[in-house]
Amino acid sequence: MLAAGASAGIPRRGEATGRTPLRATGSCAVGHIRCGTLRTVQTRRLTASLAVLVALAGVAGCRTDPSVAAYVGEEQVTVDELETAVDSRLEDPALAEAAAGREDEFTRLVLTRLVQAELYDRFAERYGVTVDDGDVQARLDELLAGEDPEAVYAQAASQGVARADVRETVRQQLLRQRVAESQGLAGAASEEQLRAAYEEQLPALSQVSLGYVNVPDQAAADAAVAALQADPAAYPAIAAQYPGEATLPEVAPRSAELVPPPLADAVASAAPNTATSLTVPDLPGVLVVFVGEPVVPTFEEVRPQLEEAAQGETDTAAQELVAQVREGVDITVNPRFGVIEEGAIVPSDGGVVDLLEEAGGTAPAAAGD
Numbered sequence: 001m002l003a004a005g006a007s008a009g010i011p012r013r014g015e016a017t018g019r020t021p022l023r024a025t026g027s028c029a030v031g032h033i034r035c036g037t038l039r040t041v042q043t044r045r046l047t048a049s050l051a052v053l054v055a056l057a058g059v060a061g062c063r064t065d066p067s068v069a070a071y072v073g074e075e076q077v078t079v080d081e082l083e084t085a086v087d088s089r090l091e092d093p094a095l096a097e098a099a100a101g102r103e104d105e106f107t108r109l110v111l112t113r114l115v116q117a118e119l120y121d122r123f124a125e126r127y128g129v130t131v132d133d134g135d136v137q138a139r140l141d142e143l144l145a146g147e148d149p150e151a152v153y154a155q156a157a158s159q160g161v162a163r164a165d166v167r168e169t170v171r172q173q174l175l176r177q178r179v180a181e182s183q184g185l186a187g188a189a190s191e192e193q194l195r196a197a198y199e200e201q202l203p204a205l206s207q208v209s210l211g212y213v214n215v216p217d218q219a220a221a222d223a224a225v226a227a228l229q230a231d232p233a234a235y236p237a238i239a240a241q242y243p244g245e246a247t248l249p250e251v252a253p254r255s256a257e258l259v260p261p262p263l264a265d266a267v268a269s270a271a272p273n274t275a276t277s278l279t280v281p282d283l284p285g286v287l288v289v290f291v292g293e294p295v296v297p298t299f300e301e302v303r304p305q306l307e308e309a310a311q312g313e314t315d316t317a318a319q320e321l322v323a324q325v326r327e328g329v330d331i332t333v334n335p336r337f338g339v340i341e342e343g344a345i346v347p348s349d350g351g352v353v354d355l356l357e358e359a360g361g362t363a364p365a366a367a368g369d
Helices: 038-061 079-089 093-099 103-127 133-143 149-158 163-182 191-205 218-230 232-241 261-269 299-327 355-359 363-367
Strands: 068-072 075-078 208-215 252-254 274-278 286-291 331-333 339-341 344-346
Touching: 068 079, 068 103, 075 079, 075 103, 079 103, 079 163, 093 103, 093 149, 103 163, 103 299, 103 331, 103 344, 133 163, 149 163, 163 299, 191 299, 208 218, 208 232, 208 261, 218 232, 218 274, 218 286, 232 286, 261 274, 261 286, 331 339
Parallel strands: none
Antiparallel strands: 068 075, 068 331, 208 252, 208 286, 274 286, 339 344
């Protein structure tokens, strides 16, 4: 008979059954520290993975992705975009020659221009203006009127400026112009304003009629000075007697800044249609200097320059608006390419940031446990 309360086939406590007893929930095999259920293990792994993702997200938030050449606000200039821009520009033989031996500098220059283009996109968005390719081409046609476009582009390329950069420069000028108009900064200068500017700038606009003749000695100089004082129209004949590199065959107008420095004081103090002589260091003989009648342009002759100057003042005001937009945009440059200083990217001592090292070298392995 079975003992009371016992059931057939059910061993009493302590009896062997030949089977491995089931472990209670949360228990572990013999000799192991309690490690929990499958759900507990999965939770631990998920937590580790999330920790790595959070770490990586933190690094990404620092704007240090090595595949990005520069961040402009929320926008990016990727390394691939930069390399493509550099390569496409260097397809122009003249530009490639200009950049030869200065490849790193040229890359920084291209990146500066790409960053600037992104910044102007933000500028256009801020003020709600647009400029399309047709607008750019129309303005280029105006600027190149009477010029050989290919010759102009070739000259630009020799200075490290690609066609794409020329077009982008024009686009930016048009954007500033349209923003200035939308903000009431632009407006044609009145006749009164232009004439006032003419009177103010007249001294700088005026030119001096200048001639000089290099004679062998003081006696020849005295004779030439006397002849010119008596008859200013005799200058070409006197100059013809003493041809040379330091002799001007004809009296010609020059602006004050183009007067040779050794002659500047004598020319500035001379009365019209007078001559004087002086010696110049390292120049053999004596120099006879003749100053003719001043050349004063009329208002109508310089009107286009005055109007352009007025437009320049408007553009300056628009550039201040660009600067305000720039102040509100976080620009970060990959240290591999340099740092941004005063709007240009210059060399730095930094390097490419390794995201995995920043996050912790063992973190990815932990995520895969």
